Amino acid sequence: MTFRFELLQGSATGPRLGRLHTPHGSVSTPAFMPVATRGMLRGILPDRMRPMGVEMMLSNAFHLYARPGVEIVRELGGVHGMLAWDGPVLTDSGGFQVFSLGALGKVREDGVQVEHPVYGGMVDWTPQLAFETQAGLAADVAMVLDVCPDQPTDAAVCQAAVERTLAWARIQRDLHDQRGAAACGQAQFGIVQGGVHAELREQCAKALVEMQFDGYAIGGVSVGEGHQAMMDGVEHSAGHLPADQVRYLMGVGTPLDLIEGVARGVDLFDCVFPTRAGRFATALTDHGRLHLLNARFKSDRSPLDPECPCSACLSGVPRGALRAGFKAKELLPPILVSIHNLHYIVGLMARIRDALAEGSFDPLRERIRSAYPPTLGL
Ligand SMILES: [Zn+2]
Known part of the structure; x- marks a missing residue:
């Protein structure tokens, strides 16, 4: 089965019902993806997922790159084997984690320098490396590497983050085509940045839509801006995304944020909040x-x-x-x-x-x- 989203009810900006089809099965949306950051849920057996109603899971490409490494994950059967989960999996590119490790000051034109979380020393985490890592992990959905500043940040910092996010998105979108990733069963999502600035969110969303991703994430939220500003950011992004494509609000998972995100047109969520x-x-x-x-x-x-x-x-x-x-x-x-x-x-x-x-x-x-x-x- 190839990647496809069916909008069953709703429009671009209000609450929606949908069905996401992936090579590893379908997901009824709106849906929540439990987070297995390092390839494991904390303290919960994988066979508990289906009985709970979980249909899709998330893992983190940067952390799996750091340990055990892409080659080991491939030998274990890809990210699905690592998670002991035969349903759909999305891998985050690690943008948020890299920036939460304090890398914002080390963003360069070609990538971001971050300390290796296991062995020390510096890693050049680039759009190319984020792409190759996720292709190797073989998740159903790969995320582009983006630039995720803390909020609230002034418009100039956000503008620079949006420009770099778009330049990196272009590189990864081209790699996705050149490597035939879609034929290998992997979809790719772009990430809308722009912080609390409506015009930057609009600019970023429209530029990503022109690149024709398989789905779109709303990123740079839940980073200290507060509930209402977060929901404003969702509104300023969702209205510029195609109604018939899937939207994913990254790192959001309190009951209030989930239901308010749904009310504004979000289909997918993930967060460590429930287990933390x-x-x-x-x-x-x-x-x-x-x-x-x-x-x-x-x-x-x-x-x-x-x-x-x-x-x-x-x-x-x-x-x-x-x-x-x-x-x-x-x-x-x-x-x-x-x-x-x-x-x-x-x-x-x-x-x-x-x-x-x-x-x-x-x-x-x-x-x-x-x-x-x-x-x-x-
Ligand atoms: Zn209970």
């Missing part, structure tokens, strides 16, 4: 976040979330025991709360799709907005 929150003893529920280290849970005999049918909530381990286990640094509590949180987020996406099909999206949106007000942190 789980490791920090925070459980996600329809009534908001539960901070399990809070003393009020000390002798609480109820399950993590009495409304949830996930294996962690059905395990019989009460909230009070989870709290004690977190305090004692036991292995099991972070795993159980990560399982629950991922189940909750993937289940929320299924509820969103059902609500869109039934015309009841707005009440669900209101419920999530009241349970997860934007002023709260983790």
Whole structure:
């Protein structure tokens, strides 16, 4: 099966229902992709993904390049073999990770210099290397390498980032054609940058659309700009992308950000948030976040979330025991709360799709907005 997106309901800027077809199967959208940054989910068995409703996963090209290396991943059966997952996989180019490692000052015309996260020394992470790495990993979707400044940043810095992002996108788009990547079953997404500046988002989106990518990501969000500015950035990008192609909002995954992203026309999401929150003893529920280290849970005999049918909530381990286990640094509590949180987020996406099909999206949106007000942190 070749890569194809079917828009089933909706338009360019409002909530949409779709179906993404890839060589490793189809994905109902809007969808959330769990993140296996280094080729593994933290603390969750791969065979739990399908029962949870996961249809697509994400891994990171830069981290897999650093360890175990592309050749080893190929020997393990590509990124699908590494993840022990036969469904669709998207690999991020590592742009966000490279810049979060403090590389913004070392961006050059031909790439970015970053410290090797395993062996030390410097790596020239270039558009060509990001492309070759992802071709070797053989994911269903490869992302272009982009320039991702922290926000809020002034317009001149953002303008320079957009120009470099577009120049690198052109290089990678040409490589994609020259190497026959599409015939090998790999799709390629461009990434819209431009920060909080509407005119830069528009300029970047339009230039990428002219290059004719298989899909488009909205990047440079969730980097310190706040919820409303993030959603403005989504609006300023989505309206300039083709309605009949898939859109992916990178690194976004709180319940509020997911449902507000859907409301603005986003089809795909990924984030470490559900599992990271789980490791920090925070459980996600329809009534908001539960901070399990809070003393009020000390002798609480109820399950993590009495409304949830996930294996962690059905395990019989009460909230009070989870709290004690977190305090004692036991292995099991972070795993159980990560399982629950991922189940909750993937289940929320299924509820969103059902609500869109039934015309009841707005009440669900209101419920999530009241349970997860934007002023709260983790
Ligand atoms: Zn649960």
